[in-house]
Amino acid sequence: MAERIAGPEIERLIQLLARLPGLGPRSARRAALHLIRKREELLAPLAEAMQVARERIVVCSVCGNVDTYDPCTICRDNRRDSKLLVVVETVADLWALERAGALSARYHVLGGTLSPLDGIGPDDLNLKSLVGRVANDSIEEVVLAVNATVDGQTTAHYITDLLAPLSVRVTRLAHGVPVGGELDYLDEGTLVAAIRSRTDF
Amino acid sequence: MAERIAGPEIERLIQLLARLPGLGPRSARRAALHLIRKREELLAPLAEAMQVARERIVVCSVCGNVDTYDPCTICRDNRRDSKLLVVVETVADLWALERAGALSARYHVLGGTLSPLDGIGPDDLNLKSLVGRVANDSIEEVVLAVNATVDGQTTAHYITDLLAPLSVRVTRLAHGVPVGGELDYLDEGTLVAAIRSRTDF
Numbered sequence: 001m002a003e004r005i006a007g008p009e010i011e012r013l014i015q016l017l018a019r020l021p022g023l024g025p026r027s028a029r030r031a032a033l034h035l036i037r038k039r040e041e042l043l044a045p046l047a048e049a050m051q052v053a054r055e056r057i058v059v060c061s062v063c064g065n066v067d068t069y070d071p072c073t074i075c076r077d078n079r080r081d082s083k084l085l086v087v088v089e090t091v092a093d094l095w096a097l098e099r100a101g102a103l104s105a106r107y108h109v110l111g112g113t114l115s116p117l118d119g120i121g122p123d124d125l126n127l128k129s130l131v132g133r134v135a136n137d138s139i140e141e142v143v144l145a146v147n148a149t150v151d152g153q154t155t156a157h158y159i160t161d162l163l164a165p166l167s168v169r170v171t172r173l174a175h176g177v178p179v180g181g182e183l184d185y186l187d188e189g190t191l192v193a194a195i196r197s198r199t200d201f
Numbered sequence: 202m203a204e205r206i207a208g209p210e211i212e213r214l215i216q217l218l219a220r221l222p223g224l225g226p227r228s229a230r231r232a233a234l235h236l237i238r239k240r241e242e243l244l245a246p247l248a249e250a251m252q253v254a255r256e257r258i259v260v261c262s263v264c265g266n267v268d269t270y271d272p273c274t275i276c277r278d279n280r281r282d283s284k285l286l287v288v289v290e291t292v293a294d295l296w297a298l299e300r301a302g303a304l305s306a307r308y309h310v311l312g313g314t315l316s317p318l319d320g321i322g323p324d325d326l327n328l329k330s331l332v333g334r335v336a337n338d339s340i341e342e343v344v345l346a347v348n349a350t351v352d353g354q355t356t357a358h359y360i361t362d363l364l365a366p367l368s369v370r371v372t373r374l375a376h377g378v379p380v381g382g383e384l385d386y387l388d389e390g391t392l393v394a395a396i397r398s399r400t401d402f
Binding site for chain 1: 208213214222223228232233234235237240243244245247250251252254255257268269274291292293
């Protein structure tokens, strides 16, 4: 920018908004203007919600979820099946499974996947606490709900090896055609998996 | 969501973030998680920048720009050509022209366009103050830098009629091929305009 067109306060707001995933410099400017226009309806409550989040949100020391309680609401929910532990890469994945309402279990958030190229090794993930939970709690089945990516599958194999001495049942998500998916748009790997795992109609 | 998976504080943060332009419910969740992960580097400064913006940003009473000063930095900049007034629809358009550094003038932000279908009439735009500025200040040319949309052009025609009694020169932006644009991807209207306004090479 050749010269200053607005106060440094607005510039700073734009720069910080641009660091949010999904917002670039252009959409950050739009978002900043939107916030300034909707000062009382949106800017004020959002500033406050962020302040509250900053002060009150903690990472669950048991599973790695984020909540305002530690242990988190899920870990303290006694109606959930305590024999079932679902391993996910991120809190976003945990939320996605909860939204789907697929099962009533507890979770363990790895905080990423093994990725030698990015320098992420076993010590960078919450693996030690996973082994501890499986060894000490009465867990009978560990569901590896990791992404169907190379890194995700590498991590799944690593965890399977890690849990082998504990003789717990380790399962993984099924591969197949997404509900509502069109065959023409699916990759060959998914189609092969869907054919191999076909079920009676 | 079948049951509460995280505290209401996180839910509220997500809901408010989802109201930003460019973010939907899914990207708002991603943004919230990103903020929680980067609590000290991003969440804290962003909460603070929003608080500052809320308290200090004002709308310029002269031109409608947003700034921490009133009149704004641009209106108080005496090095700008005071004979030239650029009419824009929104502050975002003002910023875009300033970034381009196309001219050193003052601005007038309409706050939208005439849009009978949306119930936006002349009284909803900053038109009275525009006539006032042109009548009282020593303005010689008004550049209508509105969007090349139906509503934008309707508004441009309306303003031209409005300013006719003041015998000020009224100009509009040139139509043509965008710099870097490929003819094959341009609409017919733009191509016709570009041919009609062709210049010597």
